[in-house]
Amino acid sequence: MLDRAPPRPLRTTTPRRPTNPGAPMPVIPEIAERLPEFAAIRRDFHRHPEIGFEEVRTSGIVAGMLEGWGIEVHRGIGGTGLVGVIEGNAPGRTVGLRADMDALPIEERTNLEWRSTVPGVSHACGHDGHTTMLLAAAQRLAETRDFPGRVIVIFQPAEEGLGGARAMIKDGLFDRFPCDEVYGLHNSPYTDEGVVGIKPGVAMAGADFFDIRIQGVGSHGASPQHSKDPIMVATALAQALQTIRSRNAPPHEAAVLSITQIHSGAAYNVVPDTATLSGTLRFFSDEARDRMRDRMRELSAGLAVAFGVEIEVDIRDVFTVLENDVNLTDVVAGIAAEITGAERVSLQSEAATGSEDFADMLKAAPGVYFTVGHKGDVPLHNPGFVFDDDVIPLGASMLVSVAAARLAAG
Known part of the structure; x- marks a missing residue:
C-alpha cells in the first residue's frame, strides 16, 4: 500500500482480545x-x-x-x-x-x-x-x-x-x-x-505520478536578464496547479494534487536552465482524474507561452481506484x-x-x-x-x- 494514511476510525473501548499462545482466542x-x-x-x-x-x-x-x-x-x-x-x-x-x-x-x-x-x-x-x-x-x-x-x-x-x-x-x-x-x-x-x-x-484512491520538466535559458546569477529562469516558472506553476482543486473542481469532490519534489540548479551564482516539479494526484473517479490531468497540461502550456520556455508534462497512471x-x-x-x-x-x-x-x-x-x-x-x-x-x-x-x-x- 502506498502513502497509507487512512482516516482513523473511532477507537473502541471494549477489552482487547489477546492472540498470544495460551490465551483464549477468537481465532483458528x-x-x-x-x-x-x-x-x-x-x-x-x-x-x-x-x-x-x-x-x-x-x-x-x-x-x-x-x-x-x-x-x-x-x-x-x-x-x-x-x-x-x-x-x-x-x-x-x-x-x-x-x-x-x-x-x-x-x-x-x-x-x-x-x-x-x-x-x-x-x-x-x-x-x-x-x-x-x-x-x-x-x-x-x-x-x-x-x-x-x-x-x-x-x-x-x-x-x-x-x-x-x-x-x-x-x-x-x-x-x-x-x-x-x-x-x-x-x-x-x-x-x-x-x-x-x-x-x-x-x-x-486511484493515483497518478507526474513529472513536469521546464526548459529555460541559464545565465550568470549576476545577470538574470539574460536568462529565462526556470525556477521562477516552477514557483508560478506550483501555485497555479493548486487552483485546480480550489477553482476547477466541485467543492464536495475529494481529490489531492501534491507537489512533492522541486529540483533545479547546482551553484550559488548560476541561474539554471532546467527545473523539474514532481508529485502525485489522488482521486476517486475517472472524471476527477481527467479534470486534473487536463488542467495541469493547460496551465503548463499557458505558462510556457507567458515565460517563453518549454514545458513537458509527463503524467503516469500508477494506481486504480x-x-x-x-x-x-x-x-x-x-x-x-x-x-x-x-x-x-x-x-x-x-x-x-x-x-x-x-x-x-x-x-x-x-x-x-x-x-x-x-x-x-x-x-x-x-x-x-x-x-x-x-x-x-x-x-x-x-x-x-x-x-x-x-x-x-x-
Missing part, C-alpha cells in the same frame, strides 16, 4: 498455536527485505514452504510473483487470496533484534507480515482441504508504486488461474488491536464479527486517499480489501514502524474463514 486455534513459528518466519523476512521485483529470496522461501505443504506452486508470474493452488475435497468455485512481498527504500530506525540487515531498505509497511499471514492461511487450508473448489494463494511482488499487480495480470494471472472472487488485507497501526476495518464500495464489492463487504464483516466480535468490526464511512494496487485485481474479480488493527502507533512508511506479530493469527484466520465461507456458499 491451530493457527494461533503456531504463532511462534510464523513470527520467526516473519522476522526472517524482516531481516532480509527486498525491493519490488527483487524479491528473489522471499519468493524462494515462500515457494519452498508451499511445496513442503503439498501445494502446487507456479513461479515467475509477473517477475518474482508466484501462485499456489490448493485443491479442495470436491469440485466448486475458486477464491483468490493475495499478499504483497516487497519492502520500501527506507532506512530502518529501530533497535529490534530482527531489524533490517539491508542498508536503505526495510519492511516499513508490514508486507513481511502480510506474506506470513497468507503462508499461515495456506498451511491451514492445505492440511484440511475441507472445502469444495480451490483456493489460489497469490504472492505479489512490487506493490509499492511499481505495478506488481498489473505485471502479474499481464503475465496471465487470471487467465491461468481464474478466480470467482479475490481477497486481500493490510495491517493497520491506525486502529485498535483486533479491529477489522472494511470500507464498502470505493475504499481507496480500489472498490470493494458492497455485498461481499457485508459477508466479510459478518465473518469478522464471528472471529473477533461484532464490536471490533469497523465499517468505515470515508475512503482513504492512500492507494493500493490490489485495486487492479478487484477489477478482474469481485472481492474485498480489509485491514486488521494491531498494537503500536508509529505510522506505516515510517523508519520506526514496528509490525505486531500478535496480529498474524487474526489475519490468517480471516483469510481462511473468508475463503472457506465463500467456497461453501457455492
